Amino acid sequence: MEEDTIVALSSGALPAGIAVLRISGPGAAPAMAALAGGVPEPRRASLRTFRDASGGTIDCGLALFFPAPHSVTGEDLAEWHLHGGRAVVAAALGALTALPGLRLAEAGEFTRRAFDNGRIDLTEAEGLADLLAAETEGQRRQAVAQAGGALRALYEGWMRRLVRLRALLEAEFDFSDEGDVGDDVAAGVIEGVAALAGEMAVHLQSARRGEILREGFRVVIAGPPNAGKSSLLNALARRDAAIVSAVPGTTRDVIEVSLDLGGVPVRLADTAGLRATSDTVEAIGIERARRAMAEADLVIALLDGSDTSPATEATHGETATSPVLCVLGKADLLLPAAALPAHDLAVSSATGEGIERLVAILAARAAETVGDPAAVLPARLRHREIVADALGLLTDPALSRLPPELVAEALRRAGDRLGALTGRVGVEDLLDVIFSEFCIGK
Numbered sequence: 001m002e003e004d005t006i007v008a009l010s011s012g013a014l015p016a017g018i019a020v021l022r023i024s025g026p027g028a029a030p031a032m033a034a035l036a037g038g039v040p041e042p043r044r045a046s047l048r049t050f051r052d053a054s055g056g057t058i059d060c061g062l063a064l065f066f067p068a069p070h071s072v073t074g075e076d077l078a079e080w081h082l083h084g085g086r087a088v089v090a091a092a093l094g095a096l097t098a099l100p101g102l103r104l105a106e107a108g109e110f111t112r113r114a115f116d117n118g119r120i121d122l123t124e125a126e127g128l129a130d131l132l133a134a135e136t137e138g139q140r141r142q143a144v145a146q147a148g149g150a151l152r153a154l155y156e157g158w159m160r161r162l163v164r165l166r167a168l169l170e171a172e173f174d175f176s177d178e179g180d181v182g183d184d185v186a187a188g189v190i191e192g193v194a195a196l197a198g199e200m201a202v203h204l205q206s207a208r209r210g211e212i213l214r215e216g217f218r219v220v221i222a223g224p225p226n227a228g229k230s231s232l233l234n235a236l237a238r239r240d241a242a243i244v245s246a247v248p249g250t251t252r253d254v255i256e257v258s259l260d261l262g263g264v265p266v267r268l269a270d271t272a273g274l275r276a277t278s279d280t281v282e283a284i285g286i287e288r289a290r291r292a293m294a295e296a297d298l299v300i301a302l303l304d305g306s307d308t309s310p311a312t313e314a315t316h317g318e319t320a321t322s323p324v325l326c327v328l329g330k331a332d333l334l335l336p337a338a339a340l341p342a343h344d345l346a347v348s349s350a351t352g353e354g355i356e357r358l359v360a361i362l363a364a365r366a367a368e369t370v371g372d373p374a375a376v377l378p379a380r381l382r383h384r385e386i387v388a389d390a391l392g393l394l395t396d397p398a399l400s401r402l403p404p405e406l407v408a409e410a411l412r413r414a415g416d417r418l419g420a421l422t423g424r425v426g427v428e429d430l431l432d433v434i435f436s437e438f439c440i441g442k
């Protein structure tokens with residue numbers, strides 16, 4: 001347990017209806033005794049007058065006390081529910097931090113203590129950070145499952161299986177003098193390892209889904225200059241995010257907006273029109289456009305439906321790797337059907353024609369790409385890398401030819417690697433990074 005007692009405003013920006021201060025550590029009960037007229041009955045709201053050191057009233061509000069270890073942090077934890085005025089909160093924080101051993105908390109410090117005291121593991125802490133950051137329904141569902149221990153249960157289950165398989169092998173070392181029972185055990189262990197490796201590989205295959213849900217399904221609008229790309233971005237975002245003009249080559253930088261399509265976060269990008277150019281700045285923009293297309297989950301290849309001639313330079317299907325949706329813009333000025341290239345749909349940013357259909361198509365593509373948001377998916381690159389490392393150790397083709405001692409050693413190393421997922425092994429340098437993602441008071 002830590003020595004210091006930490007204090008912070010855990011509720012949001014002031015002024016607010018109510019402000020919640022949290023006090024965690026050995027000084028929480030003495031602080032209640034000194035400033036709130038006594039320590040309330042555990043886990044029961046109690047109306048108190050909060051006073052400063054000289055007995056002056058700060059505010060009247062509700063007080064709560066959660067004795068260790070049954071609190072969120074695992075330490076003695078007190079809460080003050082005050083009126084949410086700036087001066088009220090400033091006076092309360094001032095009175096609390098004037099007490100010996102009490103200081104203001106750093107970002108993520110309550111959660112860090114919950115982790116240090118074994119109340120939550122690293123995947124649950126990450127889930128909590130994601131829950132606070134969640135902006136769409138899909139993100140919330142993924143985060144609430146992870147904060148509730150879904151990934152922890154999966155990874156701890158894998159670690160337990162590795163320990164069991166190792167125990168079988170270790171038992172075999174002890175009996176290796178007693179005939180050939182050992183071969184069956186070894187074959188059983190190799191089978192068990194293969195089954196586990198299969199599940200890990202399936203989990204890894206879903207990594208991209210988890211990342212899309214957390215970070216957004218990336219849609220890039222690309223096409224020749226003046227096709228109406230920026231107008232389409234503005235129509236989909238319902239605001240003037242990008243400059244629109246009749247001059248070809250208007251957009252240079254990649255311009256990104258965030259959309260919530262049926263609960264899936266979508267990052268929609270507008271890019272520079274693709275064409276051969278001698279303008280250095282425009283060329284940099286086109287290079288960025290190509291990179292964005294290569295990294296997209298879906299490219300909207302937009303052609304000008306009133307003039308498809310520039311398409312010969314910058315073709316519809318320029319992107320080889322990302323899935324493409326072929327869209328004709330300026331549907332209000334559409335050329336005769338015979339003059340039009342093959343396309344999935346026509347839209348007009350000017351009249352709104354086809355925009356709802358395009359939104360529905362994007363939402364369906366995003367939803368089908370992420371699948372069930374409550375499924376247990378690796379959500380971060382960190383998860384993907386560690387699982388891939390451990391899987392590499394378990395799928396080493398030499399494994400089945402090694403003596404049992406060395407197989408056991410490989411299983412131990414794979415288990416240690418997985419231990420980094422839940423934060424029990426070799427993650428010291430990572431902890432500061434992960435907990436600093438939180439705000440103060442969490």
Ligand SMILES: Nc1nc2c(c(=O)[nH]1)N(C=O)[C@@H](CNc1ccc(C(=O)N[C@@H](CCC(=O)O)C(=O)O)cc1)CN2
Binds near residue numbers: 020069
């Ligand atoms: N006022 C307030 N609301 C809050 C929080 C908080 O800290 N304070 N939380 C902060 O994130 C979340 C709730 N999370 C909590 C998780 C566990 C316990 C807790 O005391 N657990 C005990 C006993 C559980 C029980 O009564 O059954 C335990 O697990 O031992 C409390 C809050 C959201 N709402």
Ligand SMILES: Nc1nc2c(ncn2[C@@H]2O[C@H](COP(=O)(O)OP(=O)(O)OP(=O)(O)O)[C@@H](O)[C@H]2O)c(=O)[nH]1
Binds near residue numbers: 228244248
């Ligand atoms: N009639 C009509 N005009 C449109 C439509 N969409 C865009 N325009 C016009 O087409 C011109 C180019 O539009 P932008 O959205 O700037 O085109 P862009 O593809 O972003 O162009 P660059 O950034 O230069 O590559 C502007 O004059 C727009 O007003 C549309 O749906 N109908």
Ligand SMILES: [Mg+2]
Binds near residue numbers: 231243250
């Ligand atoms: Mg543009």
